[in-house]
Amino acid sequence: MADLESFRREVRDFLADNLPDELRVGNRPDLPEEPLRKWTAALAERGWFTPEWPVEYGGGGLDREQTAVLRGELRAVRAPVESPAGVRLLGATLLEFGTEEQKRQHLPGVARNAVRWCQGFSEPGSGSDLASLQCRADLDGDEYVINGSKIWTSGADEADWIFCLVRTDFDASKHRGISLILFEMDQPGIEVTPLELIDGTAHFCQVFFDDARARADQIVGPLHGGWTVAKRLLQHERTTDSATHGDIVGESKETIVELVKREVGMNNGVLADAVLRERLAAHEIDTRALDLTMQRAVEEVSAGHRGRDIGSVGKFRWADMMKAEHDLAMDAAGSGGLGWEGPGFEPAQLERTREWLFSRAHSIWGGTDEIQKNTIAKRVLGLPE
Numbered sequence: 001m002a003d004l005e006s007f008r009r010e011v012r013d014f015l016a017d018n019l020p021d022e023l024r025v026g027n028r029p030d031l032p033e034e035p036l037r038k039w040t041a042a043l044a045e046r047g048w049f050t051p052e053w054p055v056e057y058g059g060g061g062l063d064r065e066q067t068a069v070l071r072g073e074l075r076a077v078r079a080p081v082e083s084p085a086g087v088r089l090l091g092a093t094l095l096e097f098g099t100e101e102q103k104r105q106h107l108p109g110v111a112r113n114a115v116r117w118c119q120g121f122s123e124p125g126s127g128s129d130l131a132s133l134q135c136r137a138d139l140d141g142d143e144y145v146i147n148g149s150k151i152w153t154s155g156a157d158e159a160d161w162i163f164c165l166v167r168t169d170f171d172a173s174k175h176r177g178i179s180l181i182l183f184e185m186d187q188p189g190i191e192v193t194p195l196e197l198i199d200g201t202a203h204f205c206q207v208f209f210d211d212a213r214a215r216a217d218q219i220v221g222p223l224h225g226g227w228t229v230a231k232r233l234l235q236h237e238r239t240t241d242s243a244t245h246g247d248i249v250g251e252s253k254e255t256i257v258e259l260v261k262r263e264v265g266m267n268n269g270v271l272a273d274a275v276l277r278e279r280l281a282a283h284e285i286d287t288r289a290l291d292l293t294m295q296r297a298v299e300e301v302s303a304g305h306r307g308r309d310i311g312s313v314g315k316f317r318w319a320d321m322m323k324a325e326h327d328l329a330m331d332a333a334g335s336g337g338l339g340w341e342g343p344g345f346e347p348a349q350l351e352r353t354r355e356w357l358f359s360r361a362h363s364i365w366g367g368t369d370e371i372q373k374n375t376i377a378k379r380v381l382g383l384p385e
């Protein structure tokens with residue numbers, strides 16, 4: 001206990017030295033870039049970007065109690081904490097399925113936030129029915145040659161590496177001939193085309209592979225057994241999506257009340273509306289309830305209890321709440337939330353419209369609402385197919 005208290009003091013000293021006041025506002029889209037970059041670098045340098053990862057892989061080597069103290073302190077000062085795909089999806093999966101060489105090669109770059117990863121799962125003909133994927137990898141000496149295409153690949157235009165699902169056995173049934181393989185994006189044979197979203201941004205891309213190459217020792221988990229690895233990775237995606245409000249990464253998200261105050265202002269009268277206030281309060285209560293539920297789920301998994309996978313429950317509920325949150329912010333903005341471009345609107349108002357449009361995507365990525373409901377029916381409730 002005394003050790004934990006001295007660790008808490010160590011964290012507080014670190015925060016006093018490295019987290020400027022201007023960043024103590026929770027994760028927000030308008031944080032100043034350079035201070036944010038320096039803060040994230042300091043966190044990574046200390047190993048606290050990935051606090052529970054072993055030190056030999058660039059992590060902080062903290063035990064569960066220390067990690068909880070760190071995350072509690074980060075939340076208490078509303079520190080912004082990023083959680084990129086390399087940490088949430090690949091890192092967690094490599095720790096479980098990777099070889100020692102793979103862990104030593106890839107995890108330190110993720111822990112330093114120095115290597116960016118993208119997720120090559122969906123294909124033009126394979127989204128919800130992911131196991132029907134056609135992107136192929138053929139062995140050629142000690143390398144695989146990759147051909148095919150991936151789509152909706154977030155951040156592919158900025159990624160250094162990709163974790164990619166490919167078909168390696170063409171005779172096996174569709175779930176059996178798949179492998180998860182890692183390779184560099186900057187090589188001949190890979191073309192990346194950004195795709196514009198409904199909000200006008202192009203965060204994600206279509207990726208074309210034409211004889212791209214991957215070393216054969218970069219397959220994660222068993223050859224042809226990538227479906228099991230992919231399912232686990234998706235479990236991490238769904239659980240961390242639904243828990244990004246706080247208790248998993250220590251992130252402190254701006255509350256909906258703060259967001260409405262910041263964007264709409266205290267003085268335009270909207271908060272005098274009792275119905276809106278009631279909706280805001282109900283939303284905050286729902287948010288807290290989801291946080292606590294997902295925190296419990298994560299603690300159960302950390303304690304080795306693998307009985308229930310409630311990642312899908314969390315993802316479904318979280319997506320619904322994120323959309324409701326953006327609906328609320330739009331309602332509070334009134335006619336100020338209706339701008340798309342041109343004069344007559346503040347930049348923040350235009351951004352609000354675009355964020356509202358983007359929020360519709362929450363119930364698509366990481367598996368659509370319908371797919372989560374199917375999973376809940378089968379794996380959580382045990383209903384017959």
Ligand SMILES: Cc1cc2nc3c(=O)[nH]c(=O)nc-3n(C[C@H](O)[C@H](O)[C@H](O)COP(=O)(O)OP(=O)(O)OC[C@H]3O[C@@H](n4cnc5c(N)ncnc54)[C@H](O)[C@@H]3O)c2cc1C
Pocket residue numbers: 118119120121122123124125126127128129151152153154155204361364365366367368369370371374
């Ligand atoms: C913002 C965003 C970022 C993304 N980032 C990535 C990424 O980085 N990497 C990546 O690989 N993918 C990514 N995706 C893709 C995402 O995983 C897919 O869009 C998703 O799995 C759905 O696949 P689909 O678009 O092919 O739709 P489809 O599978 O064609 O589904 C169309 C509709 O049919 C419904 N449907 C399909 N099958 C069933 C069924 N069995 N029962 C009931 N209803 C069904 C779906 O719910 C949906 O409403 C991203 C998507 C978005 C929106």
